[in-house]
Amino acid sequence: METLIVLITLRETAERLRKSEAQLRWMVHTKTAPPSALIGGRRMxxxxxxxxxxxxxxxxxxAA
Known part of the structure; x- marks a missing residue:
C-alpha cells in the first residue's frame, strides 16, 4: 500500500506559519524553515x- 505524500507550496506553507512569503524564503535561505525541496522548479x-x-x-x- 502506497503512502500518499501531500505537498504544499511556499505560499501555503507561509500561510500555515503566519509568515509572509518573503519571510519564509529567508527562513529557507538561513536553514531555519521546515524541510523543503525544489520540485519542477517550485519550492515545495x-x-x-x-x-x-x-x-x-x-x-x-x-523546554526553554
Missing amino acids: FKAADVDAWIEAQFKKEA
Missing part, C-alpha cells in the same frame, strides 16, 4: 514535515 514542502516542524517549535519553547 511536505505537509507532514511542516506539521512536525511546528510541533518541534512548541516542544523547544516548552
